[in-house]
Amino acid sequence: MADAARLIMTPEDFFVWQRDQDELYELVDGHPVPRHRMMTGASMQHDRATVNVIGSLYAQLRGTSCRPTTADIALRTSIRGLRRPDVMVECAPLVQDTYEAREPKLVVEVASPSTTTIDQTRKVEEYKRHPTLAYILLVETLKPQALLYRRLGAGWDIETFEGLDAVIDLPAIGATLAMADIYDGLSFPPRRDLAAEA
Numbered sequence: 001m002a003d004a005a006r007l008i009m010t011p012e013d014f015f016v017w018q019r020d021q022d023e024l025y026e027l028v029d030g031h032p033v034p035r036h037r038m039m040t041g042a043s044m045q046h047d048r049a050t051v052n053v054i055g056s057l058y059a060q061l062r063g064t065s066c067r068p069t070t071a072d073i074a075l076r077t078s079i080r081g082l083r084r085p086d087v088m089v090e091c092a093p094l095v096q097d098t099y100e101a102r103e104p105k106l107v108v109e110v111a112s113p114s115t116t117t118i119d120q121t122r123k124v125e126e127y128k129r130h131p132t133l134a135y136i137l138l139v140e141t142l143k144p145q146a147l148l149y150r151r152l153g154a155g156w157d158i159e160t161f162e163g164l165d166a167v168i169d170l171p172a173i174g175a176t177l178a179m180a181d182i183y184d185g186l187s188f189p190p191r192r193d194l195a196a197e198a
Contacts, residue, residue, distance in 0.1 A: 011082050015099045030080035045141040049110045050086045052182050060175040066091040074100040077126035086110045089173050105173045106135040134172035144183045
């Protein structure tokens with residue numbers, strides 16, 4: 001890995017190299033970076049929320065031209081950049097033996113304490129540059145809250161969803177994500193009442 005980290009790779013070079021690796025990598029500025037270097041494994045909260053999102057989207061999109069994918073499928077964010085969102089919805093015809101999405105409409109990043117900053121800053125800006133993306137969804141795991149970036153013409157609108165009763169409407173893919181479904185089976189740490197402690 002040390003030799004590969006010093007090389008500057010194209011995405012095509014990267015996919016050939018990735019096939020011989022034991023873990024998933026992203027390509028950042030032409031350099032392979034272990035996907036899990038940015039997070040200390042996936043917590044049960046993270047994993048459960050990710051599976052819930054995939055399950056809800058799969059049920060709604062089955063039989064359509066769109067389908068959810070896992071982090072095994074990469075998203076090209078620049079000429080020397082590939083990311084692996086936790087969940088993505090691809091709406092192009094299925095091509096066998098490809099390693100990247102061609103016409104993604106939605107990316108979902110499920111927050112981990114160690115990745116929240118990069119997910120909300122650098123990755124969001126990289127995702128915004130992809131021409132076919134309509135939505136970028138950031139899902140919190142410490143509380144029922146999600147942040148949706150929705151493409152509006154040449155810009156992006158941001159909407160926050162809070163609480164288990166909220167529903168995220170995603171008309172560009174013909175689906176919705178109910179917060180109750182995203183957070184099914186998750187528990188949250190009790191919130192401290194700072195006013196009562198004062």
